[in-house]
Amino acid sequence: VSENVDDTLVRVSREADLTDRVVASFATCPDPRLREVMSSLVRHLHGFIRDVRLTQAEWDAAIAFLTRAGHITDERRQEFILLSDVLGASMMTVAVNAPTRSDATEATVFGPFFVEGAPLISNGADIGAGMAGRPCYVHGTVRSATGYPLAGARVDVWAADDEGFYDVQYEGGPLAGRARLYTDDAGCFDYWTVEPAAYPIPHDGPVGDLLSATGRSPMRPAHIHFMVCHPEYRTLITHIFVDGDEWLDKDAVFGVKDSLVVPFSVHEPGRGPRGRVLREPWSSVSLDIALASDSPHV
Numbered sequence: 001v002s003e004n005v006d007d008t009l010v011r012v013s014r015e016a017d018l019t020d021r022v023v024a025s026f027a028t029c030p031d032p033r034l035r036e037v038m039s040s041l042v043r044h045l046h047g048f049i050r051d052v053r054l055t056q057a058e059w060d061a062a063i064a065f066l067t068r069a070g071h072i073t074d075e076r077r078q079e080f081i082l083l084s085d086v087l088g089a090s091m092m093t094v095a096v097n098a099p100t101r102s103d104a105t106e107a108t109v110f111g112p113f114f115v116e117g118a119p120l121i122s123n124g125a126d127i128g129a130g131m132a133g134r135p136c137y138v139h140g141t142v143r144s145a146t147g148y149p150l151a152g153a154r155v156d157v158w159a160a161d162d163e164g165f166y167d168v169q170y171e172g173g174p175l176a177g178r179a180r181l182y183t184d185d186a187g188c189f190d191y192w193t194v195e196p197a198a199y200p201i202p203h204d205g206p207v208g209d210l211l212s213a214t215g216r217s218p219m220r221p222a223h224i225h226f227m228v229c230h231p232e233y234r235t236l237i238t239h240i241f242v243d244g245d246e247w248l249d250k251d252a253v254f255g256v257k258d259s260l261v262v263p264f265s266v267h268e269p270g271r272g273p274r275g276r277v278l279r280e281p282w283s284s285v286s287l288d289i290a291l292a293s294d295s296p297h298v
Ligand SMILES: [Fe+2]
Pocket: 111, 113, 160, 223, 225
């Protein structure tokens, strides 16, 4: 049933008036940034509801979805980060905060698997003991975007095992495949771990249901997470991706950037770095991390 022109005008005006009144309710917000964010959020949210002519049943389903996301979230499971990631909101936030031109290493999503209190290790230590997967030696340097080596940079690393699972996904299991370490006087760090595998993001909850209802894959290409901090530079949150992975162009969370795809070399059994003797093939990867200046204007 099509409505006549007068009815349409009444409807449009009623909807616009509601948006205006809600936006106006923030006029006395003492924090100008909060006022800006909330006003824009309301305009976009109302615009979306009007755009798709959202039904009451659909809005009820959305509330139920978010309620489930809250209920499944705990210290080891973060459904809201997954939701942000699969909607590209995490990467859009990274994008709007990235400098347009920089020689610094590119950032990508934080993801839901960082854990506070990972073991502090010395350079050369093995954090892959007991984990499934091919031994992998990771060594890198941290420098300024202008090439100056940074000693004492804090490097947090975390990655999945060869089965594609993080330590926290094993019920009651120990922390593994994650650590905190610091660069040495030359700006270098290194450690042993296992080579990570591609994995599906946890898809037994509401975000998984959303992916299957929309015909999308939950897979992420194999990667290692890094968070690198130095007092005088901008903190970098990024990954390196394993070159050749079949999921590189189909990442469920849109996190891949070409500059972050690096080759992992495979080596024959024998003596490896740090005196380690390997009875099986092992791999190694080398990376060069450049931190942007803390000031956005430099
Ligand atoms: Fe990950």
